Amino acid sequence: MKLKKFITVVAMTAMVGTLAVGCGKSDSKDNGSDKKSESSWDSSNDITILSREDGSGTRGAFIELFGIEEEKNGEKVDMTTDEAQITNSTSVMMTTVAGDDYSIGYVSLGSLDDSVKALKIDGAEATAENIKAGKYKVSRPFNIAVKKDMKNEVAKDFINYVMSEEGQKIVSDNGYIPVDGAKPYSGKEVSGKVVVGGSSSVSPVMEKLIEGYKAVNSKANVELQTTDSTTGMTSTIDGSYDIGMASRDLKDDEAAKLQNTVIATDGIAVIVNKNNTTDELSADQVKTIYTGDATTWDEVVK
Known part of the structure; x- marks a missing residue:
């Protein structure tokens, strides 16, 4: 380099x-x-x-x-x-x-x-x-990624919220392009902790999504760590993060170990x-x- x-x-x-x-x-x-x-x-x-x-x-x-x-x-x-x-x-x-x-x-x-x-x-x-x-x-996608065998129920419920109508409205309200076909949030009040970390570009809208989620599930403890996209993926692979954030497509070696979801499109x-x-x-x-x-x-x- x-x-x-x-x-x-x-x-x-x-x-x-x-x-x-x-x-x-x-x-x-x-x-x-x-x-x-x-x-x-x-x-x-x-x-x-x-x-x-x-x-x-x-x-x-x-x-x-x-x-x-x-x-x-x-x-x-x-x-x-x-x-x-x-x-x-x-x-x-x-x-x-x-x-x-x-x-x-x-x-x-x-x-x-x-x-x-x-x-x-x-x-x-x-x-x-x-x-x-x-x-x-x-423009480029905003991705979140988890381990393919991820079992954290709070993480799963939080992702459901992010991809719901309520979550995607937050995406749109903050100047990003939401995904199509979002449905109303229908989660449940699961309790526990989830660590979300990675891209400093995704972090601002993720902070708003966490605020929205805590309003519907006060039992959840969602911690946000802002680093970069590569750290987001590697830390999810090694278990430091439950959910990683990347402001780019996943690399082949990352995609082989993680399941990603596009949460928004950004310019x-x-x-x-x-x-x-x-x-x-x-x-x-x-x-x-x-x-x-x-x-x-x-x-x-x-």
């Missing part, structure tokens, strides 16, 4: 502070506003490329959907440039892009907020409606700083950025 720079929250804070000092903002007398005007954005600047850590389901889906992985000697190789800075969660990705005028990154559509700007890809906006209509093609939003005057990129342009073929904004924004 390529060695890449890893952003921690501390490093990110230092970066933002350095930018503020470098721009003379600490001495400004503009009523505390340190936001650059949109007109000052300069496309000749280098692109700050942000990606997720190895094991992230969002990264795995992103490089697959944009053709950033290539087949070499029978194996798929991630061609993300060594210059990419690595963030370890959705929240760090969002905060880092919000603090760097020349950055580009990607997050789960359901996690998107107004601190950053989502780009159109090939002319289509990143919305649930466009994903349903097949216009926005950068991946390509995000930039709000000062960036770019509103749209093609899928090919995104690929040239992430493979390092384009290093400044004016190489992709004409």
Whole structure:
């Protein structure tokens, strides 16, 4: 695997502070506003490329959907440039892009907020409606998985709730695309504990699903652990998690040991700083950025 720079929250804070000092903002007398005007954005600047850590389901889906992985000697190789800075969660990705005028990154559509700007890809906006209509093609499944011989009755009942009308309404209300054919929840108040863990992209909607389930079954103790998709699958295989979460399809070796269920469909939003005057990129342009073929904004924004 390529060695890449890893952003921690501390490093990110230092970066933002350095930018503020470098721009003379600490001495400004503009009523505390340190936001650059949109007109000052300069496309000749280098692109700050942000990606997720190895094991992230969002990264795995992103490089697959944009053709950033290539087949070499029978194996798929991630061609993300060594210059990419690595963030370890959705929240760090969002905060880092919000603090760097020349950055580009990607997050789960359901996690998107107004601190950053989502780009159109090939002319289509990143919305649930466009994903349903097949216009926005950068989407992936949200999976949960259990051991094929799983006997935890609380886990089984919780999955029934997730896939019910009530659970799928929570999925829809939080900006994701629900599965078709859901029926009303008809579970029973089983008691005990279930551990759910994995993808940081699935985690926000899973937290809402757990809240909904506890409202109908107060006897259940559902614990959520946020890690990444690969950890979600391996920890379910070894028994640390009862239910694993993955924001990608299961790999062959995982699928051989686990039973998966698609609980929602999610888009991946390509995000930039709000000062960036770019509103749209093609899928090919995104690929040239992430493979390092384009290093400044004016190489992709004409």
